[in-house]
Amino acid sequence: xxxxxxxxxxxxxxxxxxxxxxxxxxxxxxxxxxxxxxxxxxxxxxxxxxxxxxxxxxxxxxxxxxxxxxxxxxxxxxxxxxxxxxxxxxxxxxxxxxxxxxxxxxxxxxxxxxxxxxxxxxxxxxxxxx
Numbered sequence: 001x002x003x004x005x006x007x008x009x010x011x012x013x014x015x016x017x018x019x020x021x022x023x024x025x026x027x028x029x030x031x032x033x034x035x036x037x038x039x040x041x042x043x044x045x046x047x048x049x050x051x052x053x054x055x056x057x058x059x060x061x062x063x064x065x066x067x068x069x070x071x072x073x074x075x076x077x078x079x080x081x082x083x084x085x086x087x088x089x090x091x092x093x094x095x096x097x098x099x100x101x102x103x104x105x106x107x108x109x110x111x112x113x114x115x116x117x118x119x120x121x122x123x124x125x126x127x128x129x130x
Contacts, residue, residue: 005078008050009035009120010085011127012062012094017105018127019094020114021057024101033114035082035123036100050083058094058103062087070126072119082123 012019012035021036023029038053040046047064054062068082087094096103104114108128116124 003077006040006046006049007038007074007078007080008040008046008053009037009080009082009123010050010054010062010064011035011068011082011123012054012085012087014087014105017107018111018124020104020106020116021096021100022102022104022114023099023117024096025099029117031115032117033104034117034120037082039078046081047083050085054085054094057096057098057100059092059097060087060094061091068123068126068130070123072122074119080119080123082127084127 020033022033036054036057037050040049050064051062054060062085064083064085066084072080074080094103111128
């Protein structure tokens, strides 16, 4: 059996709004929305990967809070795991630096206004059930 590779995603909240990031690459995913994050590197904890990915992709300092129950399959051998997170005090506002061309803070009644990537739909649904 192939070992699974974890991809972490951040449910980044500013209190009541959830941050969504629109993909600019690769072409097959461009224009659709996701929770920002990325692959856990060898020897890295998922929480450390989340902090690193948010710094690289959005230029922010963030703190992972709680893992959202569940795991969502991506293209094998990848699986998606989500953590709630918050910006650290003094962190700059998020900017799309890598793989994204737009960010939106979504109010609870706007969560389904964006075209989420298929694998993120179930993760966002799990978030809304918390």
